[in-house]
Amino acid sequence: MRSVIKAAALAVGMAMTVGAGAQEAGKREGSFVVHKLNDWLYAIGEPEYYQKNYSYLLLGSERALMFDAGANQKEDITRVAATLTDKPLSVLPSHLHFDHLGGLHNFSSVYLVDIPFTRKFKRDDGLYHVPEPVYLGNFDHMTVKPFKVDRLVKPGELIDLGGLQVRLLNTPGHTRDEVVLFDETHNVLLSGDHLYPSWLLAGNLKDYIASLDATLKLINPQTTIYGAHADEDANRVPAMTYAEVGKIREQMLAIQAGRAKGETFSDPELIKQARLFKVEKDISILTDIEFTDGRAYGYKP
Numbered sequence: 262m263r264s265v266i267k268a269a270a271l272a273v274g275m276a277m278t279v280g281a282g283a284q285e286a287g288k289r290e291g292s293f294v295v296h297k298l299n300d301w302l303y304a305i306g307e308p309e310y311y312q313k314n315y316s317y318l319l320l321g322s323e324r325a326l327m328f329d330a331g332a333n334q335k336e337d338i339t340r341v342a343a344t345l346t347d348k349p350l351s352v353l354p355s356h357l358h359f360d361h362l363g364g365l366h367n368f369s370s371v372y373l374v375d376i377p378f379t380r381k382f383k384r385d386d387g388l389y390h391v392p393e394p395v396y397l398g399n400f401d402h403m404t405v406k407p408f409k410v411d412r413l414v415k416p417g418e419l420i421d422l423g424g425l426q427v428r429l430l431n432t433p434g435h436t437r438d439e440v441v442l443f444d445e446t447h448n449v450l451l452s453g454d455h456l457y458p459s460w461l462l463a464g465n466l467k468d469y470i471a472s473l474d475a476t477l478k479l480i481n482p483q484t485t486i487y488g489a490h491a492d493e494d495a496n497r498v499p500a501m502t503y504a505e506v507g508k509i510r511e512q513m514l515a516i517q518a519g520r521a522k523g524e525t526f527s528d529p530e531l532i533k534q535a536r537l538f539k540v541e542k543d544i545s546i547l548t549d550i551e552f553t554d555g556r557a558y559g560y561k562p
């Protein structure tokens with residue numbers, strides 16, 4: 262039945278999805294695919310990009326906010342946003358990795374999490390100079406130019422877009438600066454690289470588990486969770502469930518205790534070798550990561 266529906270969808274050229282969480286077919290804008298999730302939230306996917314990134318556009322009555330700038334360095338993601346809103350637009354990166362900063366230079370207003378790790382990038386010229394070993398741009402031959410920050414957002418602070426409020430939480434583990442946005446009114450969590458239904462890269466397991474504990478306290482079984490990378494189906498907006506977050510936490514605890522059974526993993530585009538620990542479906546956790554350029558991934562607190 263599922264494959265029949267999928268074949269019919271392909272026949273009319275739609276990016277339709279099957280299974281739990283019905284989604285509207287995406288609308289193509291160049292390399293981007295726009296999914297309307299509701300009146301105030303859009304997902305902008307990059308299904309052909311090898312990391313299958315999804316950025317999110319939040320629409321308030323006063324302002325609009327992009328959560329992540331996309332990976333695409335050439336096509337301007339703000340032009341896609343401009344087809345959906347005429348409100349002043351800002352961008353907040355979920356963290357400072359290259360695949361979330363590809364379109365950063367197109368934004369006139371950048372928000373950034375206010376923690377010691379990000380504050381140290383500010384130089385005398387008033388701009389933020391992020392070093393390559395932080396953003397890892399070599400993989401995509403990209404450079405993050407020094408940028409101005411319009412607003413620093415403290416962990417726990419509310420961002421008010423006018424009739425739409427989201428709270429920022431710092432959820433270290435993937436990176437130190439990883440953040441998520443929680444909309445309590447609509448019970449939606451935008452989880453960046455903290456949570457998505459594919460290979461999760463653990464930069465620091467202890468931090469990651471503590472952040473999952475904090476996330477599980479914040480959300481509830483009814484929370485809708487959208488992450489920054491798709492699973493095997495690049496055309497489906499990456500959603501997760503509360504139960505899956507719990508299972509990721511359990512598996513991370515098992516890895517930490519040496520109880521989990523891992524396997525050797527590699528991926529020609531990014532990862533020379535790593536340990537892979539399956540969670541369920543396409544969700545897994547990668548530890549002990551060595552990238553294709555020989556660099557090790559991870560940080561110490």
Ligand SMILES: [Zn+2]
Pocket residue numbers: 356358435454
């Ligand atoms: Zn990342």
